[in-house]
Amino acid sequence: HGLIQAFSRTNRVLNAAKPYGHILDFRGQQGKVDEAITMFSGVRAEQAKEIWLVDKAPVVIEQLKAAKKELDDFLQSQGLDPRPEAVPNLKGDDARAAFVKQFKEVQRLATQLDQYTDLTDEQKQEIEQTLPRDDARAFRGVYLETAKRLKAKQDKTGGDTPGFDGQVCEPPGEYGSDAIDQLDFEFVLFASADIDYDYIMNLIARFSGQTPSQQEMSREQLIRLIRSDAKFMDELDEITEYVRTLETGQPLTEDEVRGGYQRFKDQRHAAELAAVADKHGLTNEALQTFVDAILDRMIFDGEQLTDLMEPLGLSWRERREKELELMDKLVPLLKKRAAGRTISGLNAYEQ
Template sequence: IPLNIACVFSPPAEGNRDVAQLQEDLPQELEDNKVEPNRKKAALKEIIDDYNSRYGTNHDLANFDSYYQDVQQRIKDQKYPNSDLPREKKIDITIVVDMLLTGFDSQYLNTLYVDKNLKYHGLIQAFSRTNRVLNDSKPYGNILDFRAQKAAVDEAIALFSGEAHERAKEVWLVDPAPKVIEKLEEATQKLKEFMAAHGLEARPEEVANLKGDEARAGFIEHFKEVRRLTTQLGQYTDLDEAQKAKIEQLIPSDDLRAFSAQYLETAKRLQQESKKREEDPNDPIQQLDFEFVLFDSALIDYDYIMKLIARFSGQPPRKQKMTREQLMGLLASSARLMDEREDLEAYIATLKEGEGLSEEAIRKGYEQFKAERRAAELARIAEKHDLPVEALRGFVEHILARYIFDPDALTELFRPKGLGWKARARAELALMEDLIPLLRRKAEGREISGLEVYEDA
């Protein structure tokens, strides 16, 4: 995938007060700009022109601050999924000299590539740009140092650790990979022992045979730790072949994916069960933290799946690298596509291997397939509750036009039936119980205000 790369450093001040003030905190850039300033200006102008061409902006050297602010915003825009903001609008890598190394915060920065000598306060400040914890999928940042500055790192950590300098590395630095692999070995062993205690082998297909919500909750807790550690190990860039082989031995990739699918299915079931119960602080199900973010791969998004489906459709069976079953398994193992999973699986089941559809045809076909499924589901609900399909469709469209539930519109929907208020209230509750899942799917992640009244009923 082509990377979007930006570059930012301050231009020679040349009497510009704003730039001069900015450079008070940029010692290296201040010194650099004393040597061949015109060459520096020409290079920065070329960089900004390239940026304007890429992003459709109109920045220039005279208004450097607007360019600087725009770069920062596009880095922070990584928080938006590609479905909301295309990756072409964001920045993947930013090349800097002094800028952004202090004071700039974005939880989505995960790697700092260091090719300059740093020390003490400057080193800690620069390294800290990557250490804004996002969630369990990014528990820490990565530093790739091309200057072999281990001694400088040790000195800086000791200096800023005060009385805790003896334990400084434990506090500041993550466990080395061998230590995390040991923890993974313990976690996989505990998962095996848990499954054995329930008379089952530690295989993904056996999870469905766990009896009772308490046992299912136990699986959630045990496998969540396995997934957390594999996610952490996935961020190490220096794993050797022996370490990779050890991880694969402890939890093979296919098993990890299949267990993840079972986890998501089990978690979804327990989550639905929990909503039906009265609040109880001692209920183990209600106390579960499912941590779906651990199963949210940025790689396995809608665009990625569309490309895989197109590839599946376009290749004859003997040349396919991914079977229909493997594609289904990939879908099942990602939390990002939980809401789309049923539709995608049903759509994939209709496709013929080697049919040769383009990605554009796949996308259009899926949207049409999804619309037809929604229409059929709406018709079934209308028939079940003895309501005109057009009236129910109008009610749904009215809600989705503003993403606000309108109780008066619901009352109007049932008015032609001439029901008493008790009978109408029961009929409304029954309808909403069937309609809410459809509304949630059609809303595609957007919140519908007021709907929680019926979800809690």
């Protein structure tokens, strides 16, 4: 019992920074491990191993090859080259959901192989040939972008679902609306324990100091790395655009990068809010005050929304319609700025 508890607690998932654990060595006590697994499962020893122990690396490598071939075959069946840059050209939610399901399996197997500490050089080369590192990062990036959009649709209920560019999507098929509702995106598979916010800020600072003759990482490689990690999914556009504004050969310290990125985000947020205010006939100051009050308390107050709309002089029916139109634009902005925290009362406008 104690041995199984030790394994379970070591391997317990905590968050995006700990999607798995490492059990460094149990071969020296193989007999006790077999006995504990058999006792815990209540079945024969060999059957218990099949239930509790993962496949050996060569088996998983073959599974990875098969999963990658299925992904390639699927993209080719859609008239596309089996390359990451082709994925945005998929037509319809059927195809996008199919890509999500198929690449998630590829990533699951790749993540599993990352945990093997005794891979031979030949096995590592075999994995690299099957899924080159640059391709893997690029595929993860387009996966996260596609999954993020599908999840936004998944979070909405009822009515026709608009497509990525505003069109009404096709009727549900094998991977249509019903399948989207059932998708589990498993974003934890796409969050590296080695890459965090501090690491990215340091990497951007190093990039800014590069000259063409000493370039370690191109701008596109840096962007691809950032976009391949689920931890940055909620600010992919901001951090990508910020990196595109930087000039190489003009070194920045890590603190300067942090400050510059924060100013860039503040300016972008202010511009987004000003556009919403202008569209709905509100002043920038009034809308900014309304949003700041929500984020300060993390509570949505319906009475404050009524006060915000009062200067427009609308009837109650008109005001209600305008409130719904306004909140349809504000909810995504509020959720992004809340950075994963829950805003109490906002769910009334998320349907």
